[in-house]
Amino acid sequence: MSLLTPMPTGTDLRAEIERLRKERNAVILAHYYQKPELQDLADFVGDSLELSRKAADTDAEVIAFCGVKFMAETAKILSPDKIVVLPDMEAGCSLEDSCPPEKFAAFRAQHPDHIALTYINCSTEVKALSDIIVTSSSAETILSQIPRDQPVIFGPDRHLGGYLNRKFDREMLLWPGVCIVHEAFSERELLKLKEQHPDAPVAAHPECPPHIVDHADIVGSTSAILQYAKTFAGDTLIVATEPHIIHQMQKALPHKNFIGAPGADGNCNCNICPYMALNNLEKLYLCLRDLTPRVEIEEGLRIKAKRSLDRMLDMASGTIGLGDLGRVGVPLP
């Protein structure tokens, strides 16, 4: 049974969140897949890379992370002195679930000459076992800095890894995880939609399987898709990623038509991320009021995980190459 005080009836959630944000010196970060009401009151809305950068840079004492657990953990890894709260600690990710640290460690041990390039959608333990973290917006920049003869393990998203393999003509070994949200788009329904809107381009996230990505005019991270939506010439765009991002598109271009790509039943709403959807205004208010649920990470583990995240932040901004990895492929201490 929860010992926390319940929310008094009649609470004006927005006003209370505003008051607590100031009182706690808190910053509210939100991912594009969050409910519109959370995006609208966040101090910053972004993709995984942008949110990591914000979390590393903020002066706030509290980070309230409207996103999923691995994102809030990334904030804590980068800003250990700050209190990091997540409205709902059950907000996980199918990619993280697909990659238990013990199995990932065993996989690495089978391939000692490979470096581990790992998607940020994983646990802190898996980050600690990895050499370089990537997000969907930093993966291409980082992979292009890794010599072609360097063997690479890529996990946990096999679709993002496969997309990178095809685009860069690489043969990275892929961990077999998938995002249940992007996996759910239907090629048959997408083709029907394209027939109804023959001039509409398709924007797809690289977490989509190849049978969706192959029909896309642009493939990119949430921020890349949003940028495309703000600049494409037509009237209608088909969006093959979690549909809450359409909120930002519609705000920027209210006169244009943004259509979520459909799932197998032809209803685009089946692609809402069930983990992201756990957060809401009431839980945000409660986590700011009670400063719980709070992300805590054991210091030794945090330091190991930070190494691979720092490499990403440095390599993504081009400040280092692979220098500090030495001869790539030598397992890191």
Ligand code: 13P
């Ligand atoms: P990006 O916002 O970095 O593109 O990531 C998408 C995603 O699935 C986050 O869980």
Ligand code: SF4
């Ligand atoms: Fe994980 Fe997919 Fe949800 Fe992103 S959209 S949090 S990858 S399950």
